[in-house]
Amino acid sequence: MKVSFPHMGHLYIPLKTLFKGLKLEVIAPPPISQKTMELGVKYSPEFACLPLKINMGNFIEALEQGADTIVMAGGWGPCRFGYYAQVEREILQELGYDFKMVVLEAPDSRISELLLQLKALGEKASVREAYKAIRFAWKKLVAIEKLEKTLEYCLPRAIDKNYMETVFERALQAIDEAESQQEVEKIAQESLREMEKSPCKGAEVLKIGLVGEIYTILEPASNCHVARCLGRLDAQVSRSIYVSDWVNDHLFGGYLRKSNHKQIIQSSRPYLNYEVGGHGRETVGSTVDFARRDYNGIIQIAPLTCMPEIVAQSILGKVSEELEIPCMTLYFDEHSGAAGVYTRLEAFVDMLQRKKNLSSSPLLLEARA
Amino acid sequence: MNLYLGVDIGSVSSNFILLDQNGRLYRKLYLRTLGNPVKALKDGYASISDGLDKQHGKIRAVGSTGSGRHLAAVLLGADVVKNEITAHAVAASHLFPGAKTIIEIGGQDSKIIILRNNIVHDFAMNTVCAAGTGSFLDQQSARLNIPIQEFGDYAVKSGHPVRIAGRCGVFAESDMIHKQQMGFPVEDIIMGLCEALVRNYLNNVGKGKKIEEPVVFQGGVAANRGLAKAFEKILGLKINVPAHYEVMGAIGAAILAREQIELSHSPTRFRGDNFVLEGNFTSNSHECSGCPNLCEVVCIKRDNEVLAYWGDRCKKWESSIKQPREKLKVV
Numbered sequence: 001m002k003v004s005f006p007h008m009g010h011l012y013i014p015l016k017t018l019f020k021g022l023k024l025e026v027i028a029p030p031p032i033s034q035k036t037m038e039l040g041v042k043y044s045p046e047f048a049c050l051p052l053k054i055n056m057g058n059f060i061e062a063l064e065q066g067a068d069t070i071v072m073a074g075g076w077g078p079c080r081f082g083y084y085a086q087v088e089r090e091i092l093q094e095l096g097y098d099f100k101m102v103v104l105e106a107p108d109s110r111i112s113e114l115l116l117q118l119k120a121l122g123e124k125a126s127v128r129e130a131y132k133a134i135r136f137a138w139k140k141l142v143a144i145e146k147l148e149k150t151l152e153y154c155l156p157r158a159i160d161k162n163y164m165e166t167v168f169e170r171a172l173q174a175i176d177e178a179e180s181q182q183e184v185e186k187i188a189q190e191s192l193r194e195m196e197k198s199p200c201k202g203a204e205v206l207k208i209g210l211v212g213e214i215y216t217i218l219e220p221a222s223n224c225h226v227a228r229c230l231g232r233l234d235a236q237v238s239r240s241i242y243v244s245d246w247v248n249d250h251l252f253g254g255y256l257r258k259s260n261h262k263q264i265i266q267s268s269r270p271y272l273n274y275e276v277g278g279h280g281r282e283t284v285g286s287t288v289d290f291a292r293r294d295y296n297g298i299i300q301i302a303p304l305t306c307m308p309e310i311v312a313q314s315i316l317g318k319v320s321e322e323l324e325i326p327c328m329t330l331y332f333d334e335h336s337g338a339a340g341v342y343t344r345l346e347a348f349v350d351m352l353q354r355k356k357n358l359s360s361s362p363l364l365l366e367a368r369a
Numbered sequence: 370m371n372l373y374l375g376v377d378i379g380s381v382s383s384n385f386i387l388l389d390q391n392g393r394l395y396r397k398l399y400l401r402t403l404g405n406p407v408k409a410l411k412d413g414y415a416s417i418s419d420g421l422d423k424q425h426g427k428i429r430a431v432g433s434t435g436s437g438r439h440l441a442a443v444l445l446g447a448d449v450v451k452n453e454i455t456a457h458a459v460a461a462s463h464l465f466p467g468a469k470t471i472i473e474i475g476g477q478d479s480k481i482i483i484l485r486n487n488i489v490h491d492f493a494m495n496t497v498c499a500a501g502t503g504s505f506l507d508q509q510s511a512r513l514n515i516p517i518q519e520f521g522d523y524a525v526k527s528g529h530p531v532r533i534a535g536r537c538g539v540f541a542e543s544d545m546i547h548k549q550q551m552g553f554p555v556e557d558i559i560m561g562l563c564e565a566l567v568r569n570y571l572n573n574v575g576k577g578k579k580i581e582e583p584v585v586f587q588g589g590v591a592a593n594r595g596l597a598k599a600f601e602k603i604l605g606l607k608i609n610v611p612a613h614y615e616v617m618g619a620i621g622a623a624i625l626a627r628e629q630i631e632l633s634h635s636p637t638r639f640r641g642d643n644f645v646l647e648g649n650f651t652s653n654s655h656e657c658s659g660c661p662n663l664c665e666v667v668c669i670k671r672d673n674e675v676l677a678y679w680g681d682r683c684k685k686w687e688s689s690i691k692q693p694r695e696k697l698k699v700v
Contacts, residue, residue, distance in 0.1 A: 326490075
């Protein structure tokens with residue numbers, strides 16, 4: 001059995017580790033490229049959202065490389081995503097691929113069922129081995145996110161931004177290849193130190209909260225690398241969603257570590273008191289939370305036609321007005337022209353910067369006029 | 370005399386302006402880009418700088434904006450490279466202190482900028498549709514065989530504008546053709562189109578934004594008096610069209626460049642006449658085979674010297690050129 005899976009940010013590293021630990025052969029899809037997009041767009045329904053199109057591209061490329069089993073997440077609720085695994089299987093079968101699709105229905109806080117599903121995948125592994133595999137994958141995931149957060153903090157402050165990104169990329173590759181937990185910890189520590197040591201600008205940077213749909217937030221190829229662009233524009237980005245939080249909240253019922261999910265949901269009141277599917281409620285709650293933590297601005301990102309985010313967008317206007325925090329929404333689809341996105345990001349950062357300067361020195365305004 | 374050059378290279382037009390020491394417009398130039406921004410830049414620079422030395426005018430700083438701002442920055446050596454939103458907002462709040470809303474419609478873009486206390490408070494740009502922009506008007510004026518310069522004059526003569534669907538450029542065009550075949554006068558059809566475009570703009574770009582007076586209408590499309598009238602009718606507000614509405618982006622870029630030079634006390638990066646006028650600029654592109662992204666990397670050369678690369682996502686090519694010194698932040 002040769003297993004493959006869809007890409008979502010750097011999730012491929014822990015997933016590879018997990019499947020290897022379950023004694024399965026893994027074929028990770030090639031990194032998302034223009035070709036992936038083209039394949040995905042060609043074989044997907046036109047009105048489906050970008051995540052489905054990228055999934056399709058990933059699957060086709062993985063199957064071409066010899067994968068015969070695809071592991072895909074399922075789900076429930078008003079977001080269309082829950083149905084994507086089924087749609088994708090049908091399309092791929094119609095295209096003539098011979099493969100097995102394993103849909104992991106993520107039951108909220110029922111770890112036993114997930115373990116059974118994983119166990120069914122890893123027939124060759126013992127329960128003990130499966131447990132070890134999950135543990136090791138989790139370690140890698142946590143290490144990667146620490147690096148991601150450090151990059152988000154250091155990139156806007158760094159003088160040599162290319163160097164900062166190089167250190168990060170190198171660390172990712174090393175973690176991907178690491179064979180033991182000790183090794184992962186060592187790589188993470190060394191790289192963190194290297195990033196924090198790099199020369200920085202003294203000035204205070206802008207803080208921007210990135211909220212929105214989970215896939216768009218986690219997969220940089222689907223969002224024209226907004227987080228990096230903002231970092232290069234000297235703005236520090238904090239995301240509303242990190243994979244480990246999601247895994248902790250939804251797969252392990254908050255068992256692994258302290259979770260702030262309940263507090264985020266609570267923050268969405270009184271603006272949005274109901275679940276609207278997807279991460280709509282989290283988007284509103286996180287915006288409120290970022291505003292209370294004195295962030296300078298919010299950028300909401302989502303794939304075009306994402307219903308939960310459209311609902312959230314219509315509510316963000318009121319949040320923005322009442323809590324006095326600027327919000328901008330960007331929708332992404334298959335277009336490759338990043339220039340338009342970049343112009344909007346630059347203008348948004350300019351706006352925040354000028355507002356900030358003004359609040360610290362009202363004289364500047366008169367000096368300019 | 371100290372002069373500040375502002376350049377706005379847009380999809381349809383390339384604008385050049387010179388500001389004097391007192392922030393007054395000294396010269397302006399509006400050219401069509403005609404798909405060749407390098408030529409537009411060379412020609413534009415040649416005519417705007419013509420005879421400057423004789424009058425002892427000297428360019429102290431250069432700012433560029435518009436979708437071709439990076440190209441302009443490379444060819445001229447710009448001190449400030451700014452997005453169109455910031456540039457337009459700066460120009461409007463310079464000429465209309467206290468302005469609260471800016472409506473800007475250009476060749477391919479339309480934007481709304483909300484100002485409070487002379488700084489940008491909120492903004493939006495058209496996302497999926499270019500129906501209300503200059504290119505579409507250009508197309509319609511060509512179809513009706515009316516020069517675009519006279520389009521607005523026809524519109525304001527209308528007594529009873531016809532109703533035209535403004536949601537989509539294609540529907541608007543077929544509606545116009547239908548009304549024209551029914552025998553409606555051309556003035557009423559053009560005014561109807563103006564009103565449709567205003568409704569389209571307010572629904573797509575201006576949705577959810579509080580439009581308050583004073584309102585400034587700028588960008589190339591502000592030349593169309595019909596549109597200004599339609600905005601006034603539909604919004605019920607007074608619309609101000611600045612004297613130099615078509616070069617506001619360039620004015621903003623020049624103001625920002627001046628600000629940058631004065632605050633940082635650094636010398637300008639402007640490369641001088643010879644660099645722009647005597648160089649032979651070429652651009653070529655190749656597909657980078659470094660990874661499966663297959664980025665199309667564009668290379669800008671002056672004679673045999675490589676000036677810039679762009680288009681690579683990983684910045685491998687872009688960072689291979691020696692970076693100019695660390696940019697100081699504009700305040």
